[in-house]
Amino acid sequence: MSGDVAVLGAGMHPWGKWGRSFVEYGRVAARNALADAGIDWPDVQSVVGADTVRGGYPGYVAGATFAQALGWQGARVTSVYAACASGAQAVNTARAQILAGMADVVLVVGADAAPKGFFAPAGGERPNDPDWLRFRVLGATNPTYFALYARRRMAVHGDTPEDFALVKVKNAAAGALNRNARYRAPVSAEQVAASAVVADPLRLLDICATSDGGAALVLSSMEFARRHGAADPVRIRAVSTVTPTYPKAVLDLPDIATDSAVAVEPATASFRASIARAAYEEAGIGPSDLSLAEVYDLSTALELEWYEDIGLCPAGGGAALVREGATALGGRIPVNPSGGLASFGEAVPAQAIAQVCELTWQLRGTAGDRQVPGARAGITANQGLFGHGSAVVAVR
Incomplete structure (x- = not known):
C-alpha cells in the first residue's frame, strides 16, 4: 500500500x-x-x-x-x-x-x-483540561482515576478483583521473558491480593510504576x-491520533459515585474505541485480523477496558477473555506479550515507541520465548492527557 x-x-x-x-x-x-x-x-x-x-x-x-x-x-x-x-x-x-x-x-x-511516586500535572494551571481538573478539583491522582474505572467495571459488568489480578499474572509471566523489562519475576494471584491497597479496589500490583x-x-x-x-x-500501515468527538468534551471520566445504583452503561462509544477504530479504517483491517496487541495497561482493570475498545470482545467481555487465557502467551489473541506497563512501568515519551518495537520483533518472528506464532498483524493503543491517544497498526 x-x-x-x-x-x-x-x-x-x-x-x-x-x-x-x-x-x-x-x-x-x-x-x-x-x-x-x-x-x-x-x-x-x-x-x-x-x-x-x-x-x-x-x-x-x-x-x-x-x-x-x-x-x-x-x-x-x-x-x-x-x-x-x-x-x-x-x-x-x-x-x-x-x-x-x-x-x-x-x-x-x-x-x-x-x-518516584505518582505523576502530577506539569505546565501550570490548565482549567480547560479535564485531567488537570481531576487532579486539582477532585484530588484524584492517577491511581484514584484507575480505581474509579475498576469500580465501574465491577458495578456494570460484574468484574472482580480476582479478574483484575489475572491481568497482572499474565503480564508478569510475559515480562519475565523480556530482557528490557524492569520487573522480570512471575507474580501469582495470591501475591496481587496480598499487596497493599492503593485505591480500592486496586492494589499495588494492579498499578504500573513510573520508570526510566x-x-x-x-x-x-x-x-x-x-x-x-x-x-x-x-x-x-496506520497511525491514529484522533481527538474526542464533540460534545463529549470530558474524556471518559467515570461518575464520581461508584455505587451500583448510579453506575450505568456509557451512552456512547469511548474515546479509546474511536482511536482504535480510526486505525483499523486506515489500515483496512479489523480486530479479527490481529495476531497480537500492545495496550496501555496503566492498571489491570484498564487493560480489560482496552480488550473491548480495540474490538476483541463486546463491552463487558474483557474479564472472560483473561479468565479463559485468550490474551495470554499461547492464547488466541495475546495482549501485551512484552509484559506491558505491568512489567515496564511508564517512561512516558518512550512507551508508545516501545509498543511498536514489540510489534516489530513479534512480526519478524524474533521475540524469543514470548514469540506469538505466525504473527502477521498487530495494533498498539494508548490514552494520555487532554485528548492525546494513539493506535499504530503494523503488518508483515
Missing part, C-alpha cells in the same frame, strides 16, 4: 530506575535501533524526538537533543509532545515526512527519567528498504 513505511530497526534501553539523564537512555536506544537496521548514523536524514516535560529544556527539544547526543551530522530535527501518545505522534511525524518525500530514513527516539527507559525506531520508505536489502520488512 502506498501509505506503508518500513520499520528497519528497533532498539531500547532497558527500563528501570537508573538515576541518569533521559538523554543517555535515548542515545543507547537509538544506537541499538541503528545497529538493528544496519544503518550508519550519517545515513539518517531526520530525527523525530518525543518530548519529556521532566527533562528541562533538553526535554522540550528532544529531536535536537538526541541529534546532538549522537553527533551533529546535519539531519532535520523535529520535537513532539502528546503525553502518553508522544511516541506515536513521533512515529506519525516520521511517517508523514517519509510519505511526503522529505526523507528516506528517519530515526524516532523517546526516553524519560521519571520521578528509552526506545527508538528506524523508519524508511519502502523503496529505500528494498535498496537496503529488506525485501519483506515490517510495515507501519
Whole structure:
C-alpha cells in the first residue's frame, strides 16, 4: 500500500530506575535501533524526538537533543509532545515526512527519567483540561482515576478483583521473558491480593510504576528498504491520533459515585474505541485480523477496558477473555506479550515507541520465548492527557 513505511530497526534501553539523564537512555536506544537496521548514523536524514516535560529544556527539544547526543551530522530535527501518545505522534511525524518525500530514513527516539511516586500535572494551571481538573478539583491522582474505572467495571459488568489480578499474572509471566523489562519475576494471584491497597479496589500490583527507559525506531520508505536489502520488512500501515468527538468534551471520566445504583452503561462509544477504530479504517483491517496487541495497561482493570475498545470482545467481555487465557502467551489473541506497563512501568515519551518495537520483533518472528506464532498483524493503543491517544497498526 502506498501509505506503508518500513520499520528497519528497533532498539531500547532497558527500563528501570537508573538515576541518569533521559538523554543517555535515548542515545543507547537509538544506537541499538541503528545497529538493528544496519544503518550508519550519517545515513539518517531526520530525527523525530518525543518530548519529556521532566527533562528541562533538553526535554522540550528532544529531536535536537538526541541529534546532538549522537553527533551533529546535519539531519532535520523535529520535537513532539502528546503525553502518553508522544511516541506515536513521533512515529506519525516520521511517517508523514517519509510519505511526503522529505526523507528516506528517519530515526524516532523517546526516553524519560521519571520521578518516584505518582505523576502530577506539569505546565501550570490548565482549567480547560479535564485531567488537570481531576487532579486539582477532585484530588484524584492517577491511581484514584484507575480505581474509579475498576469500580465501574465491577458495578456494570460484574468484574472482580480476582479478574483484575489475572491481568497482572499474565503480564508478569510475559515480562519475565523480556530482557528490557524492569520487573522480570512471575507474580501469582495470591501475591496481587496480598499487596497493599492503593485505591480500592486496586492494589499495588494492579498499578504500573513510573520508570526510566528509552526506545527508538528506524523508519524508511519502502523503496529505500528494498535498496537496503529488506525485501519483506515490517510495515507501519496506520497511525491514529484522533481527538474526542464533540460534545463529549470530558474524556471518559467515570461518575464520581461508584455505587451500583448510579453506575450505568456509557451512552456512547469511548474515546479509546474511536482511536482504535480510526486505525483499523486506515489500515483496512479489523480486530479479527490481529495476531497480537500492545495496550496501555496503566492498571489491570484498564487493560480489560482496552480488550473491548480495540474490538476483541463486546463491552463487558474483557474479564472472560483473561479468565479463559485468550490474551495470554499461547492464547488466541495475546495482549501485551512484552509484559506491558505491568512489567515496564511508564517512561512516558518512550512507551508508545516501545509498543511498536514489540510489534516489530513479534512480526519478524524474533521475540524469543514470548514469540506469538505466525504473527502477521498487530495494533498498539494508548490514552494520555487532554485528548492525546494513539493506535499504530503494523503488518508483515
